Amino acid sequence: MSVAAAPPPALAETAPRRRTQRSFTGLFFTAPFLAVFAFVFVTPVLYALYLSFFRDRLVGGRSFVGVENYVQVFGDAKFWEGAGRVGLFLAVQVPVMLALALVAALxxxxxxxxGTGFFRIAIFLPYAVPGVVAVLMWGFMYGDRFGLAGNINDLLGSQVLAPLTPQWILLAIGNIVTWQFVGYNMLIFYSSLKTIPTELYEAAAIDGxxxxxxxxxxxIPALRGAIVIATIFSIIGSMQLFNEPNILRTIVPNVISTFxxxxxYAYNLSFVGQQVTYAATVAIVMGVITGVIAYVVQLRGQREATR
Amino acid sequence: MTATTTPRLRRAAAPRLDTRADRPVRRSPGLTIAMTLFLVYSLVPLAWLVINATKTQPGLLDSFGLWFADDFALVDNVRQVLTYNDGIFVRWFANTLLYVVLGAGGATVLATFAGYGLAKFDFPGKRAVFAVVLGSIAIPGTALAVPTFLMFSELGLTNTIWAIIIPSLISPFGLYLVWIFAQDSVPTEVLEAARVDGASELRTFLTIALRMMVPGIVTVLLFAVVATWNNYFLPLIMLNDPALFPLTIGLQNWNAQAVGVGSTPIFHLVITGSVLTILPIVVAFLLLQRYWQSGLTAGSVKA
Structure with a gap:
């Protein structure tokens, strides 16, 4: 295996090597994946795009409205409140989680x-816990009835710890997400560290x-690629934040709003509010914002690498 | 020590999991203690869960969270979980297994075939496939969910097992991992030798290449299993018949039921059910450790 020396992704490498004549054999292997992919990835995206230009009305049914839905999203305070919240969330949670993961991997x-092996598997273990179980578990522990927060408050005779209040809830969610994914990111960094040629360390040791x-x-320089990838995945994950707040909502419906x-917001619009076309628009706008941020991060990562 | 181990490691082509063996290192108690804090953070919630699965509903409310209550009710809790509501939990467990076997299993098969096809053959449109599939990793899965739901409901697929299985069949990241892995672990020369011997492409793949790709495939399978086992959003929107629920949605419903006003509190069932839900996945990860760790290392090389 050509280790760190191999330049970026797979594509660059496929061309020069010896290979069977261009034929459709490869397509035969790839076709089943592509067929399902087209059905569950491409079609829904196109369908959402289509829907976003329509609106359902009580009288007259579904009618074409051009970019009206998009105009509405841009002026929608509920959407921007949610977007601002995930923005704040990712600005704080992603760096903290990745820094912790990096320290653990190093x-x-x-x-x-x-006991290296034990540390590795134990820190990774929360990743295997279903998000639902993780949230239920932390939700119980946060609670003051029979949770740890309640125990600690009893001990201190105070009400200091109140993770499920409006001031602290975002932090409480951030903690759950960090707990779930810090080990996964640690493993990505660790796997990447394992590919550094030993000769480099020997040379460095000789140089004192x-x-x-x-x-x-x-x-750290060798980890740059892994850090960029982990950052992008974490950003995508944060932008999609849904499971944790949605499940916590069943415990504290007054603290977490439907948007x-x-x-x-998109979920509640389509399944509670029956505004499916507007929900599709919200989903598309959010997808575009996510894509742009991921792209910018990747560009910055590449520029740093060439510097 | 250094002199004897280095040559062997140089030759090893696979991920060098034991490279550090040839550097003399002092173990550090200080660092170990610092990292133990990390360990506590990772494991305490799980310990809390297991400990509280041994308590009765009243025991939950009046005992310290991180220690056992007076009565040890684990066995009784498990029995209650399995029989509550005519054994609906067992039904959910079976559903989850079905979704995992067909969904994650299918995803692994599709990703393995496609990854191999992309790694070892040249064909028209390959670059486009690369761009589209990798680009799709950046599409928020939940952004797809609403349109997928609308589409499936027009096709009459919602509230059927297919609504869960079909979307689970695609794992872009799995495809990427197999692709990288096939490139590194299946030498083109070997394939050419098989062709010279007159083996068909499919036969070459099944009898020769597949075996070389095992660690990569196990890694993809394991992560697909986790994704399907832990799936929450998709079944949440696609299903409303409790008989089709997977464990995640079932547990969440029990929890919501326990929170509701005037309802029977069944927190002990939610907690014990959670332990039973986690158990198979944790065991799978522990047993297959060797495979997925080397699979991930290979995948990370060029990531």
Whole structure:
């Protein structure tokens, strides 16, 4: 396997190698995937686009309204409140989670821990816990009836810990998301660290570099690609924030609104409000915003790499 | 130590999981203690869950969260979970298994065939496939859900098992991982030798290439299983018949039922049910550790 030296993604590499003559054999292997992909990915996107130009009216049924839905989204305070909230959420939660994941990966990779394998699997384990269970579990622990927050408050004789109040709820959600995904990101970083050629460390050691200098000069630069990928995936995840607030809503319906995140807004518009075409528009706008942010992050990542 | 291990590692083509063996390292108690805090953060919620699965409903309310109550009711709780509402939990469990076997299994098969096809063959439109599939990773899954629901409802697929299984069949990330893995682990020379011997393309794939791709495939399978097992949004919008629910939606319904005004509190069932839901996935991850860790390492190389 050509390790870190191999330039970016797969495509660059496929061309020059020897290979069977251009034929449709490859298509035969790929076709089943593509057929299902077209059905569950491409068609819904096109359908959503189509819907976003229509509106359902009580009288007259579904009629073409041009870009009216889009104009409405841009002036929709509920949408922007949710979008601002996930923006704030990702600006704080993503860096914190990735920093923690990075520290954990470096510590585990350093081989200075006792019981490295145990640390690795134990920190990763929450990823295997279904989001629903994670939220129910933390929701119970946050509660003051029989949760840990309640226990701690009893102990201190106060009401300091109140994660399920309007001031703290976003932080409480951030904690759940961090708990679930920090191990997954740690593993991505760790896997990437494992591909650094040992020769680099040997050379660095001969030059008298200490462990921290090796981290700064070799490990962090080698992780750049993995960090960009993890950042993009985390941003996409945050923009889609839905499960955690939606499940917590069953516990604290007064703290979390139906438009708490853009995704909850779209969901409630179409399944409670019956405004499916407007919901499709909200989904598209949010998808475009996500795509643009992911693209910018990727561009910045590439520019840093060439610098 | 250094001298003897290095040559062997140089030759190893696969992910070098034990590269660090050839550097003398001092273990650090300080770092271990610091990282133990991390460990506590990861494991305490799980410990809380397991401990509280041993409590009765009243025991839950008047005992400390991180220690056992006086009566140990785990066995009784499990029995109650399995029999509550005519054993609906068992039904949900079976549904989840069905969705996982057909959905995640199908996703792995499709990704394996397609990843191999993309890695080892050249065909018209390949670049377009690459761009579209990778681009689709950036599409928010939940943004797709609403239009998918509308489309499926026009096709009469909502509230059927197909509404869950068909969308689960596509894993762009899985395709990407198999693709990378096939490129690295299946030498083109071997395939050419098989062709010279007159083996058909399908036969070459099934008898030769497939075996070389096992760690990559196990990784894709495992992550597809987790995604399907933990799926919440899709069944939430697609299903309203409790007989079709997977575990995630079922548990959430029990929880909502427990919160509602004037309802019977069944938190002990939600908690014990959660433990039973987590268990199979955690066991799968632990048992298959060796496979998925090397699969991920290979995938991360060029990621």
């Amino acid at each position: 510590a585990i990779d350093s081989a200075r821990l006792y 570099a200490g462990p921290l200098r090796i981290v700064r000069a070799i490990k 708490y995140t853009p995704n909850m």
